[in-house]
Amino acid sequence: MFFYANPGTLAEEHATSFVETAQDQRSPSLKTRPLQRCGLHRQAAATAGRQGFGTRLRQLSLLLAWVLVLAAPLALADEARLEFAVGATTVASFDLDELNARIASQDVGLFDPEYGKQKHYRAFPLHDVLRLGLGPGWADDGQADIFFQAIDGYRAVSPVSQVAQDGGFLVFRDLDVEDWEPVGRMQANPAPFYLVWTGANQTTQHGYPWPWQLALVQLAQFDERYPQVPPKDAAPDSPASRGFALFKQRCVRCHSINGQGGVIGPDLNAPMSILSYRSIDLVKAFIRHPSLYRHTRMPDHADLSEQDLDALIAYFWHKSREPRPE
Numbered sequence: 131m132f133f134y135a136n137p138g139t140l141a142e143e144h145a146t147s148f149v150e151t152a153q154d155q156r157s158p159s160l161k162t163r164p165l166q167r168c169g170l171h172r173q174a175a176a177t178a179g180r181q182g183f184g185t186r187l188r189q190l191s192l193l194l195a196w197v198l199v200l201a202a203p204l205a206l207a208d209e210a211r212l213e214f215a216v217g218a219t220t221v222a223s224f225d226l227d228e229l230n231a232r233i234a235s236q237d238v239g240l241f242d243p244e245y246g247k248q249k250h251y252r253a254f255p256l257h258d259v260l261r262l263g264l265g266p267g268w269a270d271d272g273q274a275d276i277f278f279q280a281i282d283g284y285r286a287v288s289p290v291s292q293v294a295q296d297g298g299f300l301v302f303r304d305l306d307v308e309d310w311e312p313v314g315r316m317q318a319n320p321a322p323f324y325l326v327w328t329g330a331n332q333t334t335q336h337g338y339p340w341p342w343q344l345a346l347v348q349l350a351q352f353d354e355r356y357p358q359v360p361p362k363d364a365a366p367d368s369p370a371s372r373g374f375a376l377f378k379q380r381c382v383r384c385h386s387i388n389g390q391g392g393v394i395g396p397d398l399n400a401p402m403s404i405l406s407y408r409s410i411d412l413v414k415a416f417i418r419h420p421s422l423y424r425h426t427r428m429p430d431h432a433d434l435s436e437q438d439l440d441a442l443i444a445y446f447w448h449k450s451r452e453p454r455p456e
């Protein structure tokens with residue numbers, strides 16, 4: 131069940147391009163599974179209509195079509211559950227009514243960088259949601275990570291220590307509009323659940339997850355979830371390990387290593403390491419300012435120091451030297 135993912139990266143000073151970034155990070159074909167489902171129902175209805183030759187049969191078909199059309203929203207409502215897993219085991223699952231029965235919601239106002247403007251939401255404090263879904267000791271393991279997976283395939287990961295900070299809210303209603311305001315360049319529907327943060331620096335650029343269409347929250351050890359990504363046998367304070375820490379915080383939601391990680395950007399080690407077909411200088415310059423090279427979904431990382439970039443290179447180098455996975 132772990133094939134979802136999510137958005138954006140830019141700090142508020144980049145708010146204009148942010149919206150584009152977030153949008154681009156979404157896979158267009160998967161943007162709204164609910165709509166696709168409706169499409170299927172409509173197709174079934176049309177087919178049923180064509181098959182009816184006799185009047186009675188046609189009436190029956192039309193009836194069937196309406197039943198299908200009416201059933202679609204019910205099927206959707208059924209599906210809008212937030213699942214919780216510890217490791218590979220699903221431990222809980224709630225729909226909105228069940229969450230509302232167990233947690234107090236509140237109004238939240240914030241500058242939402244995904245929309246580039248002030249927004250008002252009805253939301254549950256993230257702490258309460260995680261305590262309910264993962265159990266009261268969810269934040270005890272400081273080494274663990276929380277993986278957030280969305281219906282559209284986006285996935286983000288953040289350390290427990292970061293997710294445990296104040297400021298996270300699980301939004302279930304947009305108070306500014308009737309339904310939900312489409313978000314991102316793909317104009318995705320953020321429903322059913324959208325994770326936001328109220329702190330000024332709690333942006334995706336600083337490693338805070340902002341998934342919309344959130345479907346699964348998983349508490350897991352990074353090494354177990356993505357065993358291919360950490361640098362094998364690297365000393366904890368080596369440049370490769372520091373580079374990996376940066377990669378995990380800023381890059382893995384978009385990039386994979388040996389097939390594990392995000393799906394928005396290319397794999398940076400398979401089948402070939404990025405360092406085997408690009409020069410180190412170019413890779414470093416690109417990471418810091420991809421926008422100088424291309425119109426791209428990859429955000430600038432202008433705040434990375436020369437040391438940070440060298441650490442990332444050391445990490446890519448380390449991965450390129452490891453034996454290839456089967």
Ligand code: HEC
Pocket residue numbers: 138139151155376377380381382383384385394395396398404408413416417420424425426427428429431442
């Ligand atoms: C929001 C998604 C996103 C994030 C975050 C992201 N990238 Fe990218 N990256 C991309 C995409 C998409 C491409 C594909 C090429 C393009 O669009 O320019 C890319 C391309 C690259 C390339 C290859 C350039 C080339 O074509 O040779 C490198 C290297 C790279 N990224 C490194 C990183 C590193 C390191 C980080 C973290 C510091 C990072 N990226 C963060 C989306 C992202």
